[in-house]
Amino acid sequence: MHEMSIALSIVETLDAKAREEGAGRISGIDLVIGKLAGIEPESLRFCFSAAAKGTLAEEALLAIEEPEGLGECGECGITFPVSFYYAECPECRSLRVKIVSGEEFVIQSITIEDQEGE
Amino acid sequence: MCDTCGCASEGGAVLRKPGLNDYHVHISESGHNHEHTHEHGHHHQGRSRTLVLEQDVLHKNNLLAERNRGYFEARNIFVLNLLSSPGSGKTSLLEKIIPALQQHIPVAVIEGDQQTTNDAERMQALGVPVIQINTGSGCHLDALMINSAVKELELHDNSLLCIENVGNLVCPAMFDLGEALKVVIISVTEGDDKPLKYPNMFHEADLCILNKMDLLPYVDFDANKCRENAMRVNHHLEWFEVSAKTGEGVDAWQDWIKNKLKQH
Numbered sequence: 001m002h003e004m005s006i007a008l009s010i011v012e013t014l015d016a017k018a019r020e021e022g023a024g025r026i027s028g029i030d031l032v033i034g035k036l037a038g039i040e041p042e043s044l045r046f047c048f049s050a051a052a053k054g055t056l057a058e059e060a061l062l063a064i065e066e067p068e069g070l071g072e073c074g075e076c077g078i079t080f081p082v083s084f085y086y087a088e089c090p091e092c093r094s095l096r097v098k099i100v101s102g103e104e105f106v107i108q109s110i111t112i113e114d115q116e117g118e
Numbered sequence: 119m120c121d122t123c124g125c126a127s128e129g130g131a132v133l134r135k136p137g138l139n140d141y142h143v144h145i146s147e148s149g150h151n152h153e154h155t156h157e158h159g160h161h162h163q164g165r166s167r168t169l170v171l172e173q174d175v176l177h178k179n180n181l182l183a184e185r186n187r188g189y190f191e192a193r194n195i196f197v198l199n200l201l202s203s204p205g206s207g208k209t210s211l212l213e214k215i216i217p218a219l220q221q222h223i224p225v226a227v228i229e230g231d232q233q234t235t236n237d238a239e240r241m242q243a244l245g246v247p248v249i250q251i252n253t254g255s256g257c258h259l260d261a262l263m264i265n266s267a268v269k270e271l272e273l274h275d276n277s278l279l280c281i282e283n284v285g286n287l288v289c290p291a292m293f294d295l296g297e298a299l300k301v302v303i304i305s306v307t308e309g310d311d312k313p314l315k316y317p318n319m320f321h322e323a324d325l326c327i328l329n330k331m332d333l334l335p336y337v338d339f340d341a342n343k344c345r346e347n348a349m350r351v352n353h354h355l356e357w358f359e360v361s362a363k364t365g366e367g368v369d370a371w372q373d374w375i376k377n378k379l380k381q382h
Contacts, residue, residue, distance in 0.1 A: 002257060002258055002288070002289035002292055002293075005256065005257075005258075005260075006175060006176075009175070009176075009178060009179075010175055013173070013177075013178065017169065017171070021167075021169065023167075027166065031175070038288075038291060038292055038318040039292075084317060085317035085318070085320070085321045085351045085352070086313075086314060086317060086347075086350035086351045088350075095349070095350050095353060096353055105174065105175045105176065106172060106173065106174055106175065107171045107172075107173045107174075107175055108170070108171065108172060109168050109169060109170045109171055109172075110168070110169050110171065111166055111167065111168050111169075112166070112167055112168075112169060113165055113166050114165040114166075114167075
């Protein structure tokens with residue numbers, strides 16, 4: 001259940017960042033979680049609501065973008081969508097596939113509201 | 119277009135801080151381009167700001183892991199992160215190889231488990247410096263735990279440090295500890311499709327050890343198929359077949375470690 005420790009770490013980082021900016025609360029958080037990142041977005045959402053209790057992120061809306069995995073064939077060089085690490089090149093059947101996208105796990109941005117904003 | 123994040127913000131003011139290349143704040147009156155601010159219904163203009171962070175979620179762990187790595191490199195400490203499901207024989211394998219390796223190089227161990235110091239006690243019996251990390255409810259070791267643990271261990275320069283991670287084939291794959299190599303261990307009493315079921319772990323590993331080879335005649339496990347499955351997930355994976363109980367194949371792995379130590 002690494003989603004819980006990850007949710008706690010996201011909340012801690014963003015709460016500190018929002019305080020540094022003098023914000024009253026965080027209203028939105030944009031995350032990018034690639035389909036191959038090893039994170040279940042639904043599980044993260046579930047943990048997030050618990051992790052955010054009592055912080056500036058408590059009411060934040062979580063928007064999660066999930067880019068598809070992309071592999072590049074080490075033999076013939078074509079790029080194609082992959083959903084697993086054990087992808088096979090659809091052209092030449094090679095297993096020498098390098099994952100070029102889909103492993104992202106990034107806090108893209110947050111929206112903060114000023115203290116007197118309510 | 120913003121040169122840091124590539125967003126389409128034009129002419130808006132951007133806050134930056136010296137020396138922090140990733141950090142910049144777009145100040146926009148309308149708040150946010152994304153839908154959810156509108157759904158949200160906070161219409162007070164000018165009070166909502168979007169901070170573009172583009173920060174890796176594991177940023178903090180990764181930074182600390184790099185700090186650990188730098189420390190290990192400076193002191194020429196070769197670090198292995200051992201990963202497996204519970205019961206595949208990580209501790210037994212260490213018990214088998216450490217006495218022989220100790221003849222060549224000082225060895226230390228960090229043990230990770232949710233509870234108990236059972237494994238650390240087994241390591242202590244070998245006469246190596248050892249520290250146990252009990253993660254409580256935690257399912258993996260992280261770079262901070264290692265950072266704290268090494269401060270408590272008397273590590274020698276030019277030595278080998280084995281980190282035995284929490285028994286789990288999922289979560290520990292995500293957390294860089296600052297190790298030189300990740301070693302994943304499976305045993306023939308598990309399924310030969312394990313690399314396909316837990317691809318993240320096998321994708322991250324540098325080396326795979328198939329343990330309990332002495333039990334192969336009694337179980338329904340195809341070692342070649344397992345290797346093939348592992349290679350499909352990660353074609354760079356090195357492969358060893360051993361039995362920590364009988365010692366079969368252990369020498370080959372020991373020689374591999376000794377070679378790595380020379381190159382390190």
